[in-house]
Amino acid sequence: MFFSIFAATLIPLVPDASQTSGFCFCIKRIAKLRFFIKIWNFPLLFPYFCGNINPKNRTIMRLEGRRESTNVEDRRGKKTVAAAGGIGIGGIIIYLIISLMGGDPSAVMEQMQQGASTEYVDDGKDYSQVDAELMTFCKRILAGTEDVWTREFQKMGRTYHAPKMVIYSDAVSSGCGNATSAGGPFYCSADNTVYLDLEFFKSMKRQIGADGDFAYAYVIAHEVGHHVQNELGILGQAHQQMAQYGRNTPKSNEVSVRLELQADFFAGVWAYNDNKMFGSLEDGDIEEALNAAAKIGDDYLQKQAYGRTAPETFNHGTSAQRSRWLKKGLTTGDVSLGDTFSPAYSAL
Numbered sequence: 001m002f003f004s005i006f007a008a009t010l011i012p013l014v015p016d017a018s019q020t021s022g023f024c025f026c027i028k029r030i031a032k033l034r035f036f037i038k039i040w041n042f043p044l045l046f047p048y049f050c051g052n053i054n055p056k057n058r059t060i061m062r063l064e065g066r067r068e069s070t071n072v073e074d075r076r077g078k079k080t081v082a083a084a085g086g087i088g089i090g091g092i093i094i095y096l097i098i099s100l101m102g103g104d105p106s107a108v109m110e111q112m113q114q115g116a117s118t119e120y121v122d123d124g125k126d127y128s129q130v131d132a133e134l135m136t137f138c139k140r141i142l143a144g145t146e147d148v149w150t151r152e153f154q155k156m157g158r159t160y161h162a163p164k165m166v167i168y169s170d171a172v173s174s175g176c177g178n179a180t181s182a183g184g185p186f187y188c189s190a191d192n193t194v195y196l197d198l199e200f201f202k203s204m205k206r207q208i209g210a211d212g213d214f215a216y217a218y219v220i221a222h223e224v225g226h227h228v229q230n231e232l233g234i235l236g237q238a239h240q241q242m243a244q245y246g247r248n249t250p251k252s253n254e255v256s257v258r259l260e261l262q263a264d265f266f267a268g269v270w271a272y273n274d275n276k277m278f279g280s281l282e283d284g285d286i287e288e289a290l291n292a293a294a295k296i297g298d299d300y301l302q303k304q305a306y307g308r309t310a311p312e313t314f315n316h317g318t319s320a321q322r323s324r325w326l327k328k329g330l331t332t333g334d335v336s337l338g339d340t341f342s343p344a345y346s347a348l
Contacts, residue, residue, distance in 0.1 A: 163192045265337075
């Protein structure tokens with residue numbers, strides 16, 4: 001996941017990194033309190049793509065008349081609460097009692113968690129007309145990824161199972177754990193779902209100056225790229241490798257970089273083929289996405305935060321790497337050219 005910086009106080013709210021991929025784990029290891037304080041008032045700690053669908057002086061993707069995906073769930077305004085079977089206060093008390101008695105509470109807690117469920121309480125607001133154009137945009141982009149990847153998988157003699165997308169506000173419960181908007185968009189392999197808060201798009205421009213609706217599309221296509229990796233078995237293998245190396249170790253970070261660069265490449269493959277199928281791109285759209293990719297490289301973000309870089313902590317790739325792999329997908333549209341795991345790490 002690739003678009004935000006975490007403060008230490010927010011890390012417990014981030015979904016399990018072994019099952020999530022995408023924007024939300026970018027350079028969290030270098031997030032420090034001074035930078036966190038500096039941007040505390042922003043709804044997203046480091047958002048990257050700007051606000052409205054039709055601002056002036058920018059290119060607009062050709063999406064009129066395109067179908068909208070039915071795999072989108074709108075959870076805006078819905079807060080999660082513990083339901084029957086949840087651990088709750090009682091579960092915590094049981095955990096403490098068993099621990100104090102010298103027993104192993106893990107088995108009991110696992111049983112309680114297996115019976116847990118989540119309920120959503122509506123905040124009473126009507127979100128049907130809030131960011132309606134942006135919602136339509138997201139549905140059309142997701143539909144485009146469905147169309148392209150269904151065809152690409154057919155070429156490989158495989159069946160593509162499309163992911164869901166959950167649009168939420170502020171916080172959400174996923175199959176990989178709880179998350180806040182501060183984490184940015186992410187893909188959860190446990191429930192095959194892309195999670196996105198629309199506020200993320202709205203604050204992109206003022207934070208790093210990345211603009212354009214194709215930049216928005218890049219965000220979605222990147223996360224769907226992680227789903228493609230999951231469908232192909234790549235994501236699970238990579239997560240196993242990362243677990244063996246240990247979380248946030250240099251070797252684990254290298255595997256993470258390879259995953260993220262391939263997701264960038266897959267985003268480019270989608271754009272190439274979507275344009276071929278539907279004529280969706282205008283002059284300037286590709287420049288928007290490449291500019292965005294350059295602005296979310298680990299080196300760029302670390303320099304912005306600290307004025308220096310720590311390459312051993314990179315877990316998403318440099319600006320040059322991200323732009324290069326996105327461009328490769330955009331110019332070739334060929335899935336077979338997206339092997340980011342065989343080349344030497346220095347050659348990426």
